[in-house]
Amino acid sequence: MQRIAFIGLGAMGRPMARNLLRAGFEVRGFDLNPAALADLEAAGGTAAGSVREACTGADAIVLMVVNAAQAEAVLFAEGALEAAPAGAIVCLTATCPPKQVEAIAARVAAAGRRFVDCPVSGGVAGATTGSLTVMAAAPAEVFAAALPVLEAIGSRTLHVGDRPGQGATVKTVNQLLCGVHIVVAAEALSLAERIGVDTARMLEILTGTSAGSWMLQDRGPRMLQAEPEVKSAVDIFVKDLGIVLEAGRETKAALPLTALAFQLFNATSGRGDGAADDSQVIRAFRALNGAM
Amino acid sequence: MQRIAFIGLGAMGRPMARNLLRAGFEVRGFDLNPAALADLEAAGGTAAGSVREACTGADAIVLMVVNAAQAEAVLFAEGALEAAPAGAIVCLTATCPPKQVEAIAARVAAAGRRFVDCPVSGGVAGATTGSLTVMAAAPAEVFAAALPVLEAIGSRTLHVGDRPGQGATVKTVNQLLCGVHIVVAAEALSLAERIGVDTARMLEILTGTSAGSWMLQDRGPRMLQAEPEVKSAVDIFVKDLGIVLEAGRETKAALPLTALAFQLFNATSGRGDGAADDSQVIRAFRALNGAM
Numbered sequence: 001m002q003r004i005a006f007i008g009l010g011a012m013g014r015p016m017a018r019n020l021l022r023a024g025f026e027v028r029g030f031d032l033n034p035a036a037l038a039d040l041e042a043a044g045g046t047a048a049g050s051v052r053e054a055c056t057g058a059d060a061i062v063l064m065v066v067n068a069a070q071a072e073a074v075l076f077a078e079g080a081l082e083a084a085p086a087g088a089i090v091c092l093t094a095t096c097p098p099k100q101v102e103a104i105a106a107r108v109a110a111a112g113r114r115f116v117d118c119p120v121s122g123g124v125a126g127a128t129t130g131s132l133t134v135m136a137a138a139p140a141e142v143f144a145a146a147l148p149v150l151e152a153i154g155s156r157t158l159h160v161g162d163r164p165g166q167g168a169t170v171k172t173v174n175q176l177l178c179g180v181h182i183v184v185a186a187e188a189l190s191l192a193e194r195i196g197v198d199t200a201r202m203l204e205i206l207t208g209t210s211a212g213s214w215m216l217q218d219r220g221p222r223m224l225q226a227e228p229e230v231k232s233a234v235d236i237f238v239k240d241l242g243i244v245l246e247a248g249r250e251t252k253a254a255l256p257l258t259a260l261a262f263q264l265f266n267a268t269s270g271r272g273d274g275a276a277d278d279s280q281v282i283r284a285f286r287a288l289n290g291a292m
Numbered sequence: 293m294q295r296i297a298f299i300g301l302g303a304m305g306r307p308m309a310r311n312l313l314r315a316g317f318e319v320r321g322f323d324l325n326p327a328a329l330a331d332l333e334a335a336g337g338t339a340a341g342s343v344r345e346a347c348t349g350a351d352a353i354v355l356m357v358v359n360a361a362q363a364e365a366v367l368f369a370e371g372a373l374e375a376a377p378a379g380a381i382v383c384l385t386a387t388c389p390p391k392q393v394e395a396i397a398a399r400v401a402a403a404g405r406r407f408v409d410c411p412v413s414g415g416v417a418g419a420t421t422g423s424l425t426v427m428a429a430a431p432a433e434v435f436a437a438a439l440p441v442l443e444a445i446g447s448r449t450l451h452v453g454d455r456p457g458q459g460a461t462v463k464t465v466n467q468l469l470c471g472v473h474i475v476v477a478a479e480a481l482s483l484a485e486r487i488g489v490d491t492a493r494m495l496e497i498l499t500g501t502s503a504g505s506w507m508l509q510d511r512g513p514r515m516l517q518a519e520p521e522v523k524s525a526v527d528i529f530v531k532d533l534g535i536v537l538e539a540g541r542e543t544k545a546a547l548p549l550t551a552l553a554f555q556l557f558n559a560t561s562g563r564g565d566g567a568a569d570d571s572q573v574i575r576a577f578r579a580l581n582g583a584m
Binding site: 006033079096098121122133135145158160161163165166169170172173174175176177178180181183185186187188189190191192194195196197198201203205206208209210211213215216244247248251253254255256258260261264285286289 | 349387388412413416425427428434448450452453457458461462465466467468469470472473475476477479480482483484485487488489490493494497498500501502503504505506507510535539540543544546549550552553556571577580581
């Protein structure tokens with residue numbers, strides 16, 4: 001496990017590729033954005049001219065693309081799979097619906113390559129510091145073979161199951177909880193503002209009670225700021241809760257709270273705040289209720 | 293601060309009165325249920341024949357009644373306030389809408405008695421072990437005077453504000469978060485069951501990520517049991533989210549997630565599971581989606 005093809009050098013992919021280089025891997029990357037390729041070269045990697053070129057001779061292909069459709073295009077239409085040697089491991093780190101991950105995994109296996117379903121959480125901050133949580137599903141021997149790669153990008157590498165799709169499932173359920181927890185924190189704080197209490201003091205109290213959540217503690221303080229630093233954008237949750245809802249549609253499971261949380265992120269994006277910090281979904285409540 | 297009148301010896305009130313006795317207070321209690329009065333006497337308290345009798349000569353009146361309407365009836369119609377000496381402190385520990393607490397506090401103050409708005413959280417388990425969280429709002433000197441009483445029933449006594457109504461507000465927002473966190477945990481686990489993963493393993497993973505909440509960790513494992521022990525009933529959240537929604541109506545603030553969570557608790561109660569552990573709101577998802 002030495003040569004890595006890295007496809008998708010966006011906000012997450014760029015620092016992940018840098019951490020692979022730091023860990024001693026040889027990284028050949030591809031992205032449509034020339035600035036991303038220049039950044040990779042500056043960090044000691046090699047810019048490839050195409051997906052096929054990046055994947056030729058690679059021991060592993062890391063796919064940090066936007067969605068399942070892009071992963072399919074890269075693997076099957078743009079030649080990644082053909083170019084990689086037999087036995088190469090495809091690591092799909094993007095957030096995708098579980099059923100689509102299963103389908104991709106089956107096609108990869110049919111072509112004689114190996115597959116790890118390994119979405120990550122921790123955002124750009126986690127990608128930069130190499131402290132992502134990696135939720136990996138693959139047969140034990142494939143997981144073991146891919147582990148050095150996964151440990152270079154994450155500080156918490158969990159083997160969540162043997163079957164591809166299970167990583168995506170854990171990530172899907174993770175995002176369901178995260179997204180709804182952010183929106184309910186916004187609903188709670190907007191009610192508190194409306195009734196009129198010291199919301200900063202209240203936050204401090206509630207994070208220590210049975211009302212606490214990781215998101216309340218992390219996003220709550222930024223909800224009380226007018227223009228907080230953007231740690232993760234509203235549009236990330238428009239995308240991720242969209243994936244959660246797709247998993248619900250595919251399995252015909254009702255997700256009423258998720259559907260509602262999605263609407264509020266979506267409307268926030270629609271009012272022009274898609275690039276704002278996701279804590280600013282609280283603006284949906286302020287818009288609904290009038291300035292508070 | 294020596295003689296306490298305790299009104300409302302239900303599942304919460306009984307152990308709270310016992311803890312006051314243990315702390316050395318003289319407790320005279322009243323409840324319509326003779327068994328509750330017998331229990332109080334067995335613990336060393338005095339059973340009163342009426343609200344008025346319990347409150348005569350009391351330094352403090354603790355009201356652990358069902359709702360604001362009962363608190364008003366006890367104080368103003370059944371003579372508690374008249375019977376208590378001038379300067380006696382009314383401690384309202386029940387969960388009530390903030391505006392109604394403000395109104396009650398104003399009438400108590402007009403009658404020359406003092407008032408602490410001090411709802412509690414921690415359930416019957418917390419009441420029994422004296423480890424409730426007490427969210428108290430009152431002017432500093434009133435809070436200080438009531439503190440020995442509050443510390444006898446709780447292990448975490450927070451002075452959340454100077455104005456009655458602010459304790460009720462913090463409790464209201466607390467219950468909003470707790471109720472929605474339980475329902476979203478149920479939604480998340482029901483999706484995971486549907487897709488088909490090891491839900492116990494997934495819970496273990498998610499409680500350690502950004503998806504974590506106090507409720508996910510506490511209620512999640514009981515959601516995976518068919519007939520878990522009842523720690524707190526579904527009907528408690530039907531009542532408490534009803535109070536949250538009332539606070540939203542009073543202040544004309546939209547609470548879409550709370551409204552939806554209420555519907556699912558309410559339907560669970562309607563199907564006959566009102567006395568089941570509140571984790572069993574997951575049955576609403578199973579009912580919606582078919583057995584999983």
